[in-house]
Amino acid sequence: MATRSLVDNPGTGRDGVSVPPVGWRFVDGEIGPWSHHRSALLALARVRFAFLLERPGCRLLVADEPAMTRHSYVMGDIGIDLDFDWRDYATSIMVCRITLDGEPPAGYLVNAGRQVRFHLSRVLPRQGRPPKLKRFKDTQEYLSDSFQLSMTSLEVDASRLRESIDQVIEVARQLFADASTRQLEPAMSFPQRTYVQVVPPPTLAAPSG
Numbered sequence: 001m002a003t004r005s006l007v008d009n010p011g012t013g014r015d016g017v018s019v020p021p022v023g024w025r026f027v028d029g030e031i032g033p034w035s036h037h038r039s040a041l042l043a044l045a046r047v048r049f050a051f052l053l054e055r056p057g058c059r060l061l062v063a064d065e066p067a068m069t070r071h072s073y074v075m076g077d078i079g080i081d082l083d084f085d086w087r088d089y090a091t092s093i094m095v096c097r098i099t100l101d102g103e104p105p106a107g108y109l110v111n112a113g114r115q116v117r118f119h120l121s122r123v124l125p126r127q128g129r130p131p132k133l134k135r136f137k138d139t140q141e142y143l144s145d146s147f148q149l150s151m152t153s154l155e156v157d158a159s160r161l162r163e164s165i166d167q168v169i170e171v172a173r174q175l176f177a178d179a180s181t182r183q184l185e186p187a188m189s190f191p192q193r194t195y196v197q198v199v200p201p202p203t204l205a206a207p208s209g
Contacts, residue, residue: 037147048158061195072104078169079104091150093120093157095172107190115179123171
């Protein structure tokens with residue numbers, strides 16, 4: 001598997017590929033006027049979730065596509081996926097079952113009729129209700145609210161995960177063991193994403209507290 005430095009450009013989108021909102025286009029892996037939002041989300045995630053790389057054997061795999069980026073922290077048979085959807089600057093954190101090839105599974109929550117991911121909230125329930133987007137008057141206001149919500153969610157979820165990572169892995173293994181006996185519909189198989197293993201610089205460490 002190829003490797004690259006974490007200080008490399010985290011986005012490798014394809015030039016000229018249109019994504020919502022209509023009229024905005026990827027340029028050098030970024031979405032025009034919102035490139036600073038993309039960089040801010042990825043930078044925050046790299047710092048706040050760096051504690052996972054302190055676990056023995058943990059590897060960071062990155063998949064870049066025109067409309068999304070996924071950071072997968074692989075820890076043996078269990079992984080933590082951070083998905084960034086650049087169409088609306090939303091983020092989601094999931095727990096996945098790592099394949100025998102040592103990579104995150106194809107698909108989203110289900111692949112080939114099997115549950116391969118659970119949202120973090122299923123494994124580590126939140127206290128109270130998460131904040132919701134307000135009504136928005138236009139696309140820019142919606143994207144701005146979505147971005148702020150994603151930044152807040154990354155901070156909160158990283159803190160909760162840091163405190164409970166051993167519990168999360170244990171609960172996830174039990175959930176996947178239970179799910180392995182169930183066949184889900186539709187039993188579609190999805191193509192695997194292309195992942196690159198990222199090597200963090202020695203100076204990158206999660207802040208204490």
